[in-house]
Amino acid sequence: xxxxxxxxxxxxxxxxxxxxxxxxxxxxxxxxxxxxxxxxxxxxxxxxxxxxxxxxxxxxxxxxxxxxxxxxxxxxxxxxxxxxxxxxxxxxxxxxxxxxxxxxxxxxxxxxxxxxxxxxxxxxxxxxxxxxxxxxxxxxxxxxxxxxxxxxxxxxxxxxxxxxxxxxxxxxxxxxxxxxxxxxxxxxxxxxxxxxxxxxxxxxxxxxxxxxxxxxxxxxxxxxxxxxxxxxxxxxxx
Amino acid sequence: xxxxxxxxxxxxxxxxxxxxxxxxxxxxxxxxxxxxxxxxxxxxxxxxxxxxxxxxxxxxxxxxxxxxxxxxxxxxxxxxxx
Numbered sequence: 001x002x003x004x005x006x007x008x009x010x011x012x013x014x015x016x017x018x019x020x021x022x023x024x025x026x027x028x029x030x031x032x033x034x035x036x037x038x039x040x041x042x043x044x045x046x047x048x049x050x051x052x053x054x055x056x057x058x059x060x061x062x063x064x065x066x067x068x069x070x071x072x073x074x075x076x077x078x079x080x081x082x083x084x085x086x087x088x089x090x091x092x093x094x095x096x097x098x099x100x101x102x103x104x105x106x107x108x109x110x111x112x113x114x115x116x117x118x119x120x121x122x123x124x125x126x127x128x129x130x131x132x133x134x135x136x137x138x139x140x141x142x143x144x145x146x147x148x149x150x151x152x153x154x155x156x157x158x159x160x161x162x163x164x165x166x167x168x169x170x171x172x173x174x175x176x177x178x179x180x181x182x183x184x185x186x187x188x189x190x191x192x193x194x195x196x197x198x199x200x201x202x203x204x205x206x207x208x209x210x211x212x213x214x215x216x217x218x219x220x221x222x223x224x225x226x227x228x229x230x231x232x233x234x235x236x237x238x
Numbered sequence: 239x240x241x242x243x244x245x246x247x248x249x250x251x252x253x254x255x256x257x258x259x260x261x262x263x264x265x266x267x268x269x270x271x272x273x274x275x276x277x278x279x280x281x282x283x284x285x286x287x288x289x290x291x292x293x294x295x296x297x298x299x300x301x302x303x304x305x306x307x308x309x310x311x312x313x314x315x316x317x318x319x320x
Contacts, residue, residue, distance in 0.1 A: 035239060039240065041246045042240075045246055091256055091260040094256055102246075102252065213261075216264050220264055223275065234281060
């Protein structure tokens with residue numbers, strides 16, 4: 001069955017809206033908000049860093065929801081959502097890690113350190129990269145989907161661990177944006193009204209970007225599966 | 239205020255590269271799959287046309303009795319002479 005044209009139009013409209021939102025978010029982060037007093041221009045990376053982490057978190061949450069839904073219903077559409085959200089989440093968390101490194105170099109004087117937060121985010125990234133590799137190693141489609149659903153649920157522990165670690169470990173130097181911390185982080189800054197507004201707009205934009213990218217990836221997967229099915233049918237007829 | 243604008247550029251450039259790679263990868267694979275679907279459509283249409291032609295050929299007048307029997311080639315293991 002072809003992808004409904006009404007949904008295609010909605011996705012196209014949403015994509016255009018996302019591009020506009022992203023342009024505004026960049027304008028706010030690069031021009032509207034001034035440079036932070038103590039950190040200078042590099043602090044502007046923070047809006048993308050936190051926004052992309054929110055996107056990755058939403059993606060991996062979608063993977064959990066998809067995994068639970070698949071195990072309950074055994075409908076392949078949930079597996080497609082799980083796969084799409086892992087791929088998009090991996091890309092977004094790669095942005096989080098790399099923008100964090102570019103911020104860390106001038107602020108911490110190092111690109112990378114085995115801080116509890118940095119270590120946990122590296123484990124999280126590897127856990128989801130392993131999801132894709134292990135998934136592609138299983139040939140039976142039903143087993144593949146079942147494995148992916150269970151793995152997607154278990155791997156979410158690494159996401160929760162990444163969020164919680166800075167709040168419970170006193171030896172982390174990673175700043176905490178919201179909530180209490182037992183540590184004395186290096187690189188914190190005062191949040192002015194403009195910084196707060198820019199941050200919220202960027203968070204909202206990255207949430208929309210995540211949803212749109214996942215939708216595009218689902219649409220691609222549906223097309224790939226349809227073509228594959230039709231090719232098999234053709235071969236069976238010959 | 240520290241002068242570290244080059245790190246900001248680096249961060250935004252890295253974000254742009256990863257974003258473009260993600261979007262480009264989805265777009266490229268979609269184009270590839272859409273092209274494959276076109277080929278499948280084309281192949282199916284050709285198959286249908288061939289079957290229709292074969293169907294028309296099958297609807298011709300029935301040949302005389304005996305004409306349908308398999309021909310026995312002279313000197314073959316099935317021929318009376320062999």
